[in-house]
Amino acid sequence: MAAQTAIDNDADLLGFIYFSKSPRHLPIDSAHALMQQARQHASMRANKVNLVSVVVNPDNELLDHIGRELKPDFIQLHGHETPERVADIRARLNVPLIKAISVSSKDDVTAARAYEPLVAHMLFDAKPPKDAALPGGVGAKFDWTLMEGYKGSAPWFLAGGLDPWNVADAIITAKAPMVDVSSGVERGPGLKDASLISNFLKAVKGI
């Protein structure tokens, strides 16, 4: 299981996608089973791993369902949720939030300020191509130097087009405290690859 490889290589967080257009989409029952296995594996190894439910413009019904059934450590909002909507979600759920921002310019990075008081972490991902079916997980990179001077009020994630070969350079260039990856550790859409996962984590931990 990919999650086990990630845990064995000291990943801090694992994401479980709830978005039906994604090749990584996991219905709630499947996510529940995988998250249970991941929690058991982490506790056997005395590793702490945080489990993240990733959603896109979720309605309240879905959020309540995820909160109740999956009990994730974080919920990642990867759509066009406004700061007002994020504030509503924060008031509704007792789950720390991660807000993803699609970046193609410095203004996108500046837009993060409005979310910072509302969330545990920001995640900066590349703006997907216009015709993309997915808002994330498409392997698109952005100019990492756009993160220059961004401090953030909490540790933040860099994402988008990262892989075992470029992640060290990305961390150094963007001065990123944390990174997130999806397609860069896959051998095909939705097919996580154990050796890519372990090489990615070795590259990150080796800095």
Ligand SMILES: O=C(O)c1ccccc1NCC(=O)[C@H](O)[C@H](O)COP(=O)(O)O
């Ligand atoms: O990965 C998906 O399929 C996905 C679908 C819908 C919303 C978000 C999604 N992924 C979110 C992530 O946090 C990815 O890790 C991030 O976008 C980077 O992806 P990649 O460029 O493929 O590493």
